[in-house]
Amino acid sequence: MNDDQNFNFDDMPEPNFDTGWLDSKKLPPQDDKSALPDWLSSAPLLEDEPQPTADAIPSDAAPLPDWLAGQMATDDFSGTLMEEPAQPKPNLLSTGALPDWLSTVNEPTPEEPSFDFEEPPLLRDEEPEIEEKPAPSLGLKRLSQTAPSVQQSEPPPAPRPVSKPPEPPQPQIRKLGQKRESQSLSPDEMTFDDWERQQHQKEYEQVHAEDIAMTEAVPDWFVDNVEIGTADKDIASLVLDLEEEETPYLPEVTPPTTTGSLTNYVPDWFMGLEEQNLENAPEWARTVGTDELSFETLVDASAFAPPEPEPEPLPELPAAPTFDDDVPDWFKGVATPSTETGGADDWMSALDSALAASAEAQMPTISEDEADLAAGMTFEQQDWFDQATEETPEAMQTFVETPAADFEPSFGEPDWFPVEASSDAMQTFVETPTPTDQDTDFEPSFDEPDWLADVTPVGTEEADQSNLVEDIFAAQMPAPEEDFFAAMMGAESDTFASMVQEDEEDLDWGEAPASLFGEGGAASNLFTRPAVEDDSPDWLRAYETPDELPALEVLEEPMLLPSHEEEAAPEWLEDISGVDFADTGDLFADVSGGKTPAFSDKDLKEVSSGTSIDDLLGLSEESNLPEVAGPKALVPVRGKTPTEELMVSDLFEGIDDDLFKALDDASPKAPPKTTTSESEAVKEAVVADRPEWIADLRPDVPVTLSAGGISIAFEQQRIGDLPDALRRLREKSADVLKGESTTAAQMSDSGPLAGVTGGLGISPQATASSELNLVTYLTVTDYQAERIELLEGILDLTEQRRRALGLDEDEELEVAAVVPAKKHKRTRPHFDRFLITIILLAALIGPFLSDALHVAEEADSSGFTVRQYAVPKAVNGIQPGQYVLMAFEYGPTAAGELNPLAEAVLRDILSRRGVPIILSTYSLGAINARRVIEDLADDPALLDTVERDEPLQTREDYFVLRYVSGGTIGIRGLTRNEQVGATIFATDTDGEKTGLEFDTLDATDFAMVVVVGERVEDIRNWAEQFDVPGLPKYALMSAGAEPLATAYVGDAGYQGYLAGYRDTYRYNQLRNTRTREAFEAPDDIDVPDPEVSQWHSMALGAMVASGLIGLGVVFNLLRGLRRRRR
């Protein structure tokens, strides 16, 4: 039996945690929440990818915080996850080299391999690419460098023994500028990594002593008023009504990854968000979800106002309401507005916008679960905000009173703020101050990325815009190492400014977030997909080499956005940027009487577990949040549709006019205000109005090509992934297009296409429309030129010939077809042909020269067949004076063969005193017949036979009739029509009257009919058409026609036949020996009888021919066999 077959799922220890709440709206298990931090317990991280167990985490990476590692070691589920029996190996635990806290962690599960395990191959392969260099960062943080490499810039956090019972939740509030309490470990408690980090830290402090000193120069007001803690987590905990967990302070998020992924850079604020504990939240945050939170607390922006600087005295300002107890202290200190800078609302607005832009750029899409988490926290703040608005309107006065002459933007913001700075959370702000120094107006510079321009208020000057950005970034300047911001945002050198400066051209609406967060752009990828993403943008790749990015320099030198790129900004963005969000006072116009939203636990749970952020914010039709009476002030302000306007108007219910007065007094020269909701509105408007090509530029979306009803999706490739050849081609094409676009732009300055860029260039009109456009020149190729010359030559030659022939132009000249010169092939002389010819000639001629070659037997009548013998028999039956009808149906070609035969038969007929009547349907047959019979007419032997002294006379002894026209018709007419017959027989070839009178031919008219034919057709015509009953027909034919003509030899056709010279010779030998003169050879020449020699010649020729043909057959057979063997 196989072990797998014995496997029983029932025996499996069931995991202690339940991830089903991630899919449903159930709340996560309490024990999990207590065991895991918020960031780990909220998102579907455990569900999307199996979280690495303790044995799956590299020991050297130390990615998990100590509290988590300890919890995993002690909890049941961790034990169940690690089912594999622990392989005893000599690790640090066994050797006791590890600190005590780590040893205690593993004590409850001694069989586990603890963290000293072999790291996954994927992670192990990627790790060498990480460059371990300290680089303090303000904006982004690379998850992969949560390993010791990243922690070099900071002192290693003191791992806390997990076995230690959880302490009561206490807000871990830390102040900016205040160094973290030393959690140094004794050498005995430190691991090698800790020791190494400590060494690196020391080195770093020595190298960056100045920087550290500068970060320590944080104003005291900031230190005094800014409290740092885990308020966001606490808020979430309160909202979710969860058990407070022990959230250790995590200066750096340490997700379990060791890869050098470039896409694992995430904003520190985001990481810091996940780390904070609710206990660290201020008191007002704890009131979220209760009726104590009002709008007054919300609009109490003094918490965000910069504190009053110490060296400069406070300017005299109108009396402002003081903070009451409901407003947290840090809020009071920060929210002090500055009259010079236009008020706290200005810089807060700018800060809000900047943070929103940052969130938008870095985290455009948040997974649903993460959005739920953020939504839950958002509601907490909404409550707080509402409560603050209602109950503490005086806070706004203090907000106004706070001067901000030397506003230091590096303020401390509440812990929940980074959460709100996300794309969704930013909508919770109704109004945020703009941290400008002096000016109130500024315009968004298009030098900055689109996302930044989107959040930029309209109406400010360009320089102020630069200052604004500078201030914004200065607000995020790296604080000292113990700074809250630095701790939360990591120690990387990538800042907003650097990011904008380096990638201002590449960063796009959808590209940067997608590149940052990997495929899909979901924030969950931060935690669930630590693997290396090759499709990271270039600016993100740059962070792989922190040395190349002097983050501090970037921070020291505020980015000056080049103004020339303002023209390059798309027009649609300009139009959208012109949205009037300066008149923010309208937002508060309809506010009357705030209501304290009260959420039930059920609603909150539903919202936190499954409701999307859109549902939370009331953007979805299906959402029931309006019924839940959520704080309307947090509903995003779109301002476009009536529905949204109504939502905006409802935002500020409960806010009385005094509050606005106070706000107006506090910011008399307020620049155009940009609320967070307005910026979102602008942003969404931009998104809605942006061209499609921007959406198409999303690298994470496949490109679909459709043609002919077929759609094919192609995954986009990064430029860096392209082969060199394609990359060069792309660059070359881009240059060409750039040149064309430049030309087109020049061409489109005027005319109907004025102002239209990107079009084809307008070709100048060659001639005016009214002018006659004549082709003045032609451009021909060489080939065409050759053909033209050839045609001209032909025309010249034709003209010359025409002149030579004296022809006019209208006369046609028959051009003789150009007959190509015959190529006389020199055929190879065929020796065999020549030899065969010679042999045949010898065989044919030899019998005429010598009797020795007379090899054949003498022909006699014994050789006749019955059909052949019928001919002499019939001739022998001719009575004197009887007519014998003979048809000479052959021409001169067959004369050599058939004339002797016809002569032999005629001789016999004449010797029998028969009267041959010769006719022919062949024109030359009659002539030939005449010649033949004329030769016989004066033959002495024949005359002797017939006892005639004079030659035979035509029209008396024989008749040669004229040519019978019509072929078969004529033959048919002989027997059918008396008139026809009478006509034919009436005239001979000389045109003389024959005196023959035949009405209708019958058997008595002729003794016999002899047809001499060369072809089968001749024989057939007479056999078929001439049908006189009782009149026998005999055929004299050539040897070639014999095989076929014999078919007509029979009772219905010919009674007999003779064929060729063979039968002629036999016939003569049988019947004409007495009627023919014997051959007398000349005296001086001894030659055989030609007639006999002809017979032997034929026989010898036939014999030789047979031999040659047989020889050829044998030879070629052998040749073919030999060839086949090959």
Place this chain on the structure above:
Amino acid sequence: MQADRKTRRRRRLRLGNAVNTTLVLALGFTTMVGLLSPADSAVGLTADIFLQLAGVLAAVAVLVGVLNLLVVHLGRLPRVRKGGFYSLVVILSAAVVTAVHVLDRTDAWGGDLEGEKVGPRLFGAIQVTLESALAGLVFFFLVYAAYRLMRHRVTWANIVFLAAVLIVLIGWLPLKGLDGAGDLRDWLMEIPVTAGSRGLLIGIALGTVTVGVRVLLGRERAYREP
């Protein structure tokens, strides 16, 4: 089908075609009926008239052909062209033959040729000799072709063909001791060859009937279109 219909639609009934077809049908049926009828019947006599007319037309056609030949070659004489010499020869030959025939008819020959017919002599001396010699070359050609028949490929058809040739030749030879070959030749000539030839003749007869029917039905193109 559609193309045929279109073609039919496009065809226009021409008067000449209609007349020709009508004449052909009428004369053809009349002749056929006349040939099947007694010769002394009206239809038979009519058919005989038609047959005489056909014979006359054939004779006239020969005359027209001779005249056309002379005209064509006479037309080629004024211009020097390739082959013009042969045209001249043709014309001269025609003229000479005509003259000789006329002289023969008028007994204009004197001397040794007095009372002779020069025309037939010329015919026998030139025409018959040349054509006989030309036909004699066929013998050499056929022998050499048979000799090389299997040079390029040895097939059963070639073998059978050459075997038949050899059997017929050898069986024809008047040599002693080849009686068996002679008998085999006679058997071949009487049975297989006769059967094959009759099959060919039957096919020819069927083809002739088919053509006749088509002519009678007016579907022969030669009579349907001018």
